[in-house]
Amino acid sequence: MADVVFDQASRIYTPGAKPAVDRLDLQVEDGEFVVLVGPSGSGKSTALRMLAGLEEIDGGAIKIDGENMVGVPSRDRDIAMVFQNYALYPNKTVGENMAFPLKMAGIDKSVRAEKVREAAAILGLTDYLDRKPRALSGGQRQRVAMGRAIVREPRVFLMDEPLSNLDAKMRVSTRTEIASLQRRLGVTTVYVTHDQVEAMTMGDRVALLADGKLQQFASPADLYDKPKNAFVAGFIGSPAMNLFDATVSERGATIAGHEVELPADVRSTISAQNLSSVTLGVRPEQWKVGSEGGGGLTARVDVVEELGSDAFLYGTLADASGNLDDTASLNGGDSISVVVRTGGRSGARRGDRVSLIPETEGLHLFHPESGDRL
Structure with a gap:
């Protein structure tokens, strides 16, 4: 050896x-x-x-x-x-x-x-x-x-x-x-x-x-x-981590009009680097899924993968007003995709609108240009 x-x-x-x-x-x-x-x-x-x-x-x-x-x-x-x-x-x-x-x-x-x-x-x-x-x-x-x-x-x-x-x-x-x-x-x-x-x-x-x-x-x-x-x-990860371009806000970062609150030490790191935007990473299993109007981001379910013990929802995020532009992705617009892991037989169906709240513990933040972890 x-x-x-x-x-x-x-x-x-x-x-x-x-x-x-x-x-x-x-x-x-x-x-x-x-x-x-x-x-x-x-x-x-x-x-x-x-x-x-x-x-x-x-x-x-x-x-x-x-x-x-x-x-x-x-x-x-x-x-x-x-x-x-x-x-x-x-x-x-x-x-x-x-x-x-x-x-x-x-x-x-x-x-x-x-x-x-x-x-x-x-x-x-x-x-x-x-x-x-x-x-x-x-x-x-x-x-x-x-x-x-x-x-x-x-x-x-x-x-x-x-x-x-x-x-x-x-x-x-x-x-x-x-x-x-x-x-x-x-x-x-x-x-x-x-x-x-x-x-x-x-x-x-x-x-x-x-x-x-x-x-x-x-x-x-x-x-x-x-x-x-x-x-x-x-x-790394299957499906891959969701990566969003997020705007830095007073309490954290904003995705599609929804503010995700970040810990104070993370906000200090962002502030020290004078960043106005970050890349925010959320694993598929880091979402809490609820009915539309339950707070958080609104998403439309486009595809459901049922795996028995688990299910993956592939969807599109709505904007701050809850609107979904079906032509945005075709025209190079601002359509934002999202992948969510839920329990098996979640009941979600194609076309459903759901509420998504990211778990703040374990979120991943990266520099918007270099991609390095913050």
């Missing part, structure tokens, strides 16, 4: 162009499961490939167990990678696929067989060792790919969106298996995904990237409760 350090690591494909990975600073502790997440083009897969030795490091350094990997070939880094497409040999059995890297390393046949048996037992593949990949399900093939990595006993596991080819149900069960397996083996693991739900449910810590830059590196709970900026706030 080993720790992994990205020290101002950069990757630049075209001189003078914006880096694909821009001075990434990241420290993965020995035995930790860290997830790199972000939208397409954020640099997460490039960072993983730099660690694997599949991409050059154009600036800074990447260290494994204190050893600088700049210029070190991939085969000499003692890492094992699990890819999105499994990369299994179709003409070899499960056992032969798992044993192949050991065979290439010149490991004795009896030792190879023992290691394969051990890995197969861990992964529930003992009964499939003589089958070819075509006779396996997608989840089983992914476990074979993981078994091939496990038998090598590497210092670091690297996983590049390994669940992307699985159906929704299989993704949920397999991500649980991967997280459980990693904790049993205790091998340092760096895992890449574009799915923030995967990131939040699997990682000890999560690194969120955008445009090649690290936005925040923290535990899933801290990312959700204390997003460093508006981008993190809008990316």
